[in-house]
Amino acid sequence: MRSKDPKTQVGCVIVDSKTLKILSIGYNGFPPGISNSVKNWSDEEKNDLVAHAEQNAVLLKGGASLENAIAFVTLFPCEDCAKMLIQVNAFCHTLHFNTYNIIFNTYNMLFLETIITKARYS
Secondary structure: OOOOOOOOOOEEEEEOOOOOOEEEEEEOEOOOOOOOOOOOOOHHHHHHHOEOHHHHHHHOOOOOOOOOOEEEEOOOOOHHHHHHHHHOOOEEEEOOOOOOHHHHHHHHHHHHHHHHHHHHHO
């Protein structure tokens, strides 16, 4: 299982924070029924069609609880994926940093604020 994106192959592995057991995996790709054609992978098309690695990992978790899980992602999550990981109480660890330092700082602040808030109310 892997991304078919010719430019940005992103993967996400979500593990239990204590046992490191894999709870779910996901990669960026199209929902079922959408063709993996070259046309769909063009920049104009793919942004409207692709499901992100983090989204797929959360959706495909089955009955696993993601409470305090760790999401290892190969590219820092977009704003929506960052909020989704926060919503399921998963922490994010990015394995690869790209040239998106401004984006990283913005979303890193989302995670930090969430962690600080959790610590205050725990």
